Amino acid sequence: MTCLALVPDEMPKLGSYTLFEKIGRGGMAELFLARQETELGATRLVVVKVILPAFASDKRFAEMLIHEAKLAARLGHRHIAQVIDLGRADGRLFIAMEYVEGxxxxxxxxxxxxxxxxxxxxxxxxxxxxxxxxxxxxxxxxxxxxxxxxxxxxxxxxxxxxxxxxGDVKLCDFGIAHANDxxxxxxxxxxxxxxxxxxxxxxxxxxxxxxxxxxxxxxxxxxxxxxxxxxxxxxxxxxxxxxxxxxxxxxxxxxxxxxxxxxxxxxxxxxxxxxxxxxxxxxxxxxxxxxxxxxxxxxxxxxxGDWIAQTLGTQIVEQRRASERRLPPSTTPPALRSGVVKAGTSTARVSIPAAPKVPLELVLDEESSPFLxxxxxxxxx
Structure with a gap:
């Protein structure tokens, strides 16, 4: 089993998710910006965490991850980034999460x-x-x-x-640390x-x-x-x-x-x-x-939100333009131009292009200070 690799003319799919940009990789998973499509053609942006084969094949780890992700999926709160889906496709274990533009x-x-x-x-x-x-x-x-x-x-x-x-605040990655340990x-x-x-x-x-x-x-x-x-x-x-x-x-x-x-x-x-x-x-x-x-x-x-706009104004404009350039032409949602992508209660993260951040286990070493x-x-x- 090999890890996913994206090429311009070939966007892999996992179930109902089309993965079109890798935004992070760490010791246990890869993180992708993806588009979810329903049978009736409705679409939304999500972030999909694809567990690496070595970990997905570890029975104890997989069982704990599934258990913790199921618990996290029960959490519906405005200040928690929601787990949307947990599944297997083509032998790959993945978690789909809410996307936050911020x-x-x-x-x-x-x-x-x-x-x-x-x-x-x-x-x-x-x-x-x-x-x-x-x-x-x-x-x-x-x-x-x-x-x-x-x-x-x-x-x-x-x-x-x-x-x-x-200015919406979301706490993400509930329970994943337990499985990672x-x-x-x-x-x-x-x-x-x-x-x-x-x-x-x-x-x-x-x-x-x-x-x-x-x-x-x-x-x-x-x-x-x-x-x-x-x-x-x-x-x-x-x-x-x-x-x-x-x-x-x-x-x-x-x-x-x-x-x-x-x-x-x-x-x-x-x-x-x-x-x-x-x-x-x-x-x-x-x-x-x-x-x-x-x-x-x-x-x-x-x-x-006003303070963030004043503090990161130029970077916000650059990120939104970059997001629109990266999206397939037919899938640029209006929400990307107006703020947070909100679909139901659903969010994960894509951060400033100049300093992309990735969640939890994808942060390889916080022993080196993340800020000066x-x-x-x-x-x-």
Whole structure:
């Protein structure tokens, strides 16, 4: 069995999906921009993750991936990128996901840190609130009989948070990390690339729960506000060891309204002892929303799309033009020219052409910083 290879005159199909551009590849899968077609001719853009043969043929891995993808497909929330389909075609295992025209947080962080700054507090906190809303929904999901599904994301990180050019926030890749861990050659491989956002208990190999996702969301928020990585290479100390120790530095002072209050909120999410953290994503979200109200920033968070347009204006135009050029002539949907491609409740990601990003397991090594700390920016200027 060979991996898919695209050539100009031959666009391979997997079931109802026509794959027309490879947008990423990693250790376990390839990612394609694709067109889904129904029997009656309706079409929409999706992203299809094709599992590499070596992994698709691993029975244990395939069973876990299918189980986790089925759970993820049950998640229908405005802040979760939906799994649309899971299937096999021509001996290939694949997952189809919702498509979002926008960027991931890694791209936004890189853009801001190159200017020596973080995100405005209303947008950093607002994005965190949306991520936490999606997490809380997933954490509370039950079977039809009311039995908790026990869903934990396990890899909340900037590369797994998508922001559309209209300001919609989506958390993606629920459950995939769990399956990916099964096929790692050893524990170090399983943790590689994720350590910077792991809770201490996760980094130590202990059982994770919803509070582990709360910690990871806290790390993401810390970085959005600070404009730099929380854990950075420190001589011989690897990131995974830093995650185990969880020595959290104070939130840098950047003139935030009521900085001490915001710092206390973030610090509680980052407690080493999970019993001292927020007991749920919902409580963390509530604290952040109260901060926005008390500081008068609540209304401003509604203008995330406007801020992205101002921040990435030229890149947005370039990406939309590139998207239209890449699409087959008969399949350029109007939605590509107006913002997010929305079909039902369905989204995955295609990011800025100059710095394409890929999800979760396709991020080969986050040990190398995905955005520059301010000190490095200064050194480059």
């Amino acid at each position: 960027v991931d947080l890694t791209a936004l962080l890189r853009h801001c840190s190159e200017r020596g700054e973080g995100l405005p507090p209303e947008h950093a906190v607002g994005i965190a609130c949306d991520v936490l809303a999606g997490l809380d929904y997933a954490h509370r999901r039950t079977t039809d009989a009311g039995v908790p599904l026990g869903i934990v994301h396990r890899d909340v990180s900037p590369s797994n948070v998508l922001v559309s050019f209209d 099964l096929v790692a050659e050893d524990a170090a491989d399983a943790l590689k690339g994720k350590a910077g956002y792991m809770s201490p208990e996760h980094a130590r190999g202990h059982v994770v729960d919803a509070r582990s996702d709360v910690f990871a969301a806290g790390v993401v928020l810390w970085e959005l506000l600070a404009g730099q990585r929380l854990y950075r290479p420190r001589g011989p100390i690897p990131l995974i060891e830093q995650a185990r120790m969880a020595e959290i530095p104070p939130l840098p002072e950047r003139g935030f309204p009521q900085h001490d209050l915001l710092s206390r909120i973030v610090s509680r999410a980052l407690k080493v002892d999970r019993a001292e953290r927020y007991s749920s994503a919902a409580i963390f979200q509530l604290e952040l929303e109260e901060y926005l109200v008390r500081t008068g920033l609540l209304a401003r968070r509604l203008h995330l 700390p301010p000190a490095d920016v200064a050194a480059r200027r």
